[in-house]
Amino acid sequence: MNERTLIQPDTEFINYLKKNGGDTLKECYQCATCSVVCSLSPQHEAFPRKEMIAAGWGQKDKLISDPDVWLCHGCTDCSTYCPRGAKPADVLGAVRSYIIEFFAFPRFMGRIVKKPAYLIPLLLVPFIILFLFLYNNFDGNFSQLNEGTVRFSRFLPHIIVEAFFIGGNILIFIFAAIGLFRFWKNLNTITPVAKKQSFLGVLFATISEILTHKNFNTCSENPSRFWGHLLIFYGFLGAMLTAGLAVGALVLYDLSPIPLFHPIKILGNLSGIALVIGCIVVAVHRFRTKSEKGSNTYNDWVLILFVFLVAVTGLLTQTLRLLETPFLAYNTYFVHMVFIFFLLWYAPYSKLAHMFYRTLAMVYLKMNGRDKKAAIFLNMLILTFLIRW
Ligand code: SF4
Ligand code: SF4
Structure with missing residues (x-):
């Protein structure tokens, strides 16, 4: 038989x-x-x-x-x-x-981040944590913030923002690394990676390829998508770099707030503008192709929406500070921080995780x-x- x-x-x-x-x-x-x-x-x-x-x-x-x-x-x-x-x-x-x-890792996070029903509860996590901290800091008396000049360090001391930012990022990095390690191990079970080239050397070559976005530019049907993605990609990198430089400027030179025409501020503003334009280009492209080609899932939209919201609230926060409108400036800053933590803390499970998985898969393919x-x-x-x- x-x-x-x-x-x-x-x-x-x-x-x-x-x-x-x-x-x-x-x-x-x-x-x-x-x-x-x-x-x-x-x-x-x-x-x-x-x-x-x-x-x-x-x-x-x-x-x-x-x-x-x-x-x-x-x-x-x-x-x-x-x-x-x-x-x-x-x-x-x-x-x-x-x-x-x-x-x-943990597996349940991978499931809930993709479900629309969990959007509000997930947003409430950074909201409640930041609110409780603020409540404790001001003894529940927020009216005192309406007086004096706008100073975000008064509202949320930098040490707290950095603790959330650095501590949260370290934890997220560990969780993301566990997921990526599992992914890499699984790739290797079918065809073990060739050991002829060093991992770091190939990783460097892969990152150079990603930075030039040359694969995106080979597409014949949707060139606008290339520009949208490029702006978001560099806007995101610029925003992360700005955050790092701002922390360095604060710790080393006690520079806060950073003047409007300081190079760090210029980089931050250009990154914010790139993110806003990039998100609009991608969103318009998605609306236009919705019925013919792309399905536009919840995950796609959530990422674009929150990147857009982070950029807009960031630019708005700065404008309101310059206009000296304490009530609006502090509230917008609070919402901005909630959106930032929403994006960063759930990055290993949202569409943002693509960039890490894709990079690793490209390294694997190049090594083979x-x-x-x-x-x-x-x-x-x-x-x-x-x-x-
Ligand atoms: S969407 Fe289709 S054509 Fe474009 S890269 Fe993917 S598989 Fe290739
Ligand atoms: S029918 Fe299948 S193989 Fe042919 S183009 Fe469509 S998806 Fe590709």
């Missing part, structure tokens, strides 16, 4: 993908158009076609160990050209979302000698042939 291996579809996994933007996964009939149009598809791996087969069959274990899933940056070229109306870009987005949830340039050339050749034919 012939022995055959039967595939056992993981129906729970299929349902998860369907609920998280991958509802078209069963439409695929394996024509491979998506692999042809995808400029990032590797030469010998029909990406994202093979991921569409695995998703359709509910092969969870295969997909969570598939680093190619992270090559995709969601340009939606494949969804545009799919003759069946399947949306590989969204199916891959749902797989990435599952991976972050699957490896999250993935040659992408040849694939791009091959795909362009096939596409040219198809168009002319």
